[in-house]
Every structure is written in structure tokens, then in C-alpha cells.
Amino acid sequence: MDIEQLIPGFTFFKEEGVWVSQIFIIVFSVLLFNYFQRRILTRLHKTFENTKNPWDDAVIGALRRPLTALIWILGISFAAQIVGQRTDAEIFQVVSPARDVGVIVVITWFLIRFVRLIEDNVIENKRQQGKEADITTIDAIAKLLRVSVMITATLVALQTLGFSVSGVLAFGGVGGIAIGFAAKDLLANFFGGLMIYLDRPFSVGDWIRSPDRDIEGTVENIGWRLTRIRTFDQRPLYVPNSTFANIAVENPSRMKNRRIYETMGIRYDDVGKMADIVAEVKEMLQSHPAIDTKRTLMVNFNAFAVSSVDFFVYTFTHTIVWAEFHEIKQDVLLKIINIIEKHGAQMAFPTSTIHIPDEIAVRQGGVRQDA
Numbered sequence: 001m002d003i004e005q006l007i008p009g010f011t012f013f014k015e016e017g018v019w020v021s022q023i024f025i026i027v028f029s030v031l032l033f034n035y036f037q038r039r040i041l042t043r044l045h046k047t048f049e050n051t052k053n054p055w056d057d058a059v060i061g062a063l064r065r066p067l068t069a070l071i072w073i074l075g076i077s078f079a080a081q082i083v084g085q086r087t088d089a090e091i092f093q094v095v096s097p098a099r100d101v102g103v104i105v106v107i108t109w110f111l112i113r114f115v116r117l118i119e120d121n122v123i124e125n126k127r128q129q130g131k132e133a134d135i136t137t138i139d140a141i142a143k144l145l146r147v148s149v150m151i152t153a154t155l156v157a158l159q160t161l162g163f164s165v166s167g168v169l170a171f172g173g174v175g176g177i178a179i180g181f182a183a184k185d186l187l188a189n190f191f192g193g194l195m196i197y198l199d200r201p202f203s204v205g206d207w208i209r210s211p212d213r214d215i216e217g218t219v220e221n222i223g224w225r226l227t228r229i230r231t232f233d234q235r236p237l238y239v240p241n242s243t244f245a246n247i248a249v250e251n252p253s254r255m256k257n258r259r260i261y262e263t264m265g266i267r268y269d270d271v272g273k274m275a276d277i278v279a280e281v282k283e284m285l286q287s288h289p290a291i292d293t294k295r296t297l298m299v300n301f302n303a304f305a306v307s308s309v310d311f312f313v314y315t316f317t318h319t320i321v322w323a324e325f326h327e328i329k330q331d332v333l334l335k336i337i338n339i340i341e342k343h344g345a346q347m348a349f350p351t352s353t354i355h356i357p358d359e360i361a362v363r364q365g366g367v368r369q370d371a
Helices: 010-048 056-087 090-128 135-160 165-182 184-199 241-245 268-287 322-342
Strands: 207-210 215-222 226-230 236-240 258-266 298-304 309-317 361-364 367-370
Touching: 010 056, 056 090, 090 135, 184 215, 184 226, 184 236, 184 241, 215 236, 226 241, 236 241, 258 268, 258 322, 268 298, 268 309, 268 322, 309 322
Parallel strands: none
Antiparallel strands: 207 215, 215 226, 226 236, 258 309, 298 309, 361 367
16 A cells, blocks of 8 residues: 555645755755854954954954845745745745845945944054044045945845836936925035035044134034034034035144243333343243244333333243143243242232322321421
């Protein structure tokens, strides 16, 4: 007796068991392949982390998650095709285009992660080498690469789904005019950000201020629409990029020196000591290690004031750091005071002197006295 007659439904299980077993093998293979690729990539990542090349570990780091997703996409699509061939269901007709779009998404994901990791690695390598990284330029290039990848991926995906790319581009050209009028402020900010990246009036980390607007602080981020500035009272200030095209911007972070410009006054009684005081103050500044003697250095008697005779100090420090500058300025001013006192002179302050002629009589205690 045939086994098909002994076991009812054996033919059904025999036929169904073939494609079920195929799906089981596919799923098991996907799990097994994922297990091995993770172990291999983990070892490679640990090895490449010790190298100075920013590219190798970036490739491995960017590949790990997208590769896992790619394996599952290919495995599931292959299993779905087997089920579709068996059942002839219309829904499985979308498996092929869905798989193609999934592959495009995974490749896009990998490229975006790769660009981000390269950006981080280049900045970190510069810092480890003791070099100053141009964060603004690196960030601009990375953003342009990411935008290019996403636009290209979108066009390829549309072409894969059967849409005409030329028709999409033609529609974009006509619709771009309407979008341009509707989003002119957004476009103005976009091109304002582009001009910041190209002209580079300031970079991330710079201290900037504007005499035209109430803008002053440290630049934290330069986006395509907004620039984030951290004010000195630690408030975030968000400035549209188009604003910088219409205002003057000072960048104190790029100054070469800081200036000390002070006017000092001594009493009229000490005017005879002015020449010696001015000469010694100038000599002190020329020998001061924090003063840049290659810049303009002036110490001169320049004014007869109401209550003092004045001389001014005009010089520059080597440092541009705000806190260090004030320490140096304090030291210079204290030394100037010491020089003035050393010569027996005094700092002047507003005073009034009354001169009484000799012929005026002063009555004191009811008794007339001649002054």
C-alpha cells in the first residue's frame, strides 16, 4: 500500500513542506549570516580604531547597522517571492520594487552615516594633533554631501518606481517659481547661510557682536536657516541667516591684540614731575612681557584739565583673551600708580581752591581781623 493512502493529507504536507522548509532555511541563513558579519565587523572596528586613518573605522562604523538591514531586506524579499509563487497573491507583486527601494534606502543610510563619522573623525584627529579644526568649513561640506546623497537617492527611487525623472525635474522647475515666491524668507535664510559658509565672517566658537542690532555672544551652531548664539548671560539667541546680510558684524575673536587706552591725571602742583613720570611709564611698558612693543606704544602729556594735568597711555597686549587682558591691564595700571607715587606726585581728583585777597577783613567771634 502506498504511503499516500496510509497517511491522509500526506501529499498536501509534502507539497507545502517544500516551500516552508525553503523559508525556514532562508530565515536561518539570514540569522547566521548576521551573527558572523557582526563579529567580523566588531573585530575590524576595534583594529581600525587604533589607526590614524579617519576613513577605515568610519566605513566599518557606518556599515554595521545598514548591512544588517540589507541582509534582512534581501532575505525577507526572497522568502516573500517564494510565498508569492506558491500562492499567486497579487500583493506579492510589490515585493520586487519594495526590495529595490529598500536597498536604495539602506545605501543612503550608509552614506549619510559615513559622512557624519568622517566629519567627527577629521575634527577629532585635528584636535589630537594639536591643530585647529575649521569646524565651519567641515560642517558645510558635510551638510552639502548629505543633501546631495538624499536628493540623488530620491531621484533614483522615483526612477525605480517607474516615475519619469525628467518629468519630475520639469515639474520642479515650474513649481520652483511658485515655491520661491511662497518661501522667499526661507530661501533668503538658506542663501544667507551659504554666504556665511563662503565668506566666513565668523565660525563656530567665535565671539561676535553687531553695532546695528542687540546681538553679542559666542556662535554655537550655523545652520541653513538659523545661527545659534549663546549670549554672555547664557541665553540662546537664534538669528535668521538673512539678518547677517544687512548688518555689520564685529568678530573680536579674530583680533590680533587688545588695546589699553587710559588717561591718567596728576595734580597741578606736580606738573614739574610730569616729564620723568611719562618717561618711566613708557620704559615700564617697553619692558613689560605682556605688551606687544611691535604695535603702537605711546605715553604722552596731552592736556591741561580742570583739576589735573593729564597724560595718556596707548598700547597693545599680546593676548586677546578677555580675562587675561584685564589681569594685564590691572598690573599695568598698578605699576603706573607706583611710578607716580615714587616721584612724590599724587593722582588728581576734582578740587576747588578759593583765593582770598589780603585786603579783605574777616570777622571772627565778633572781633574784626584783617586777613
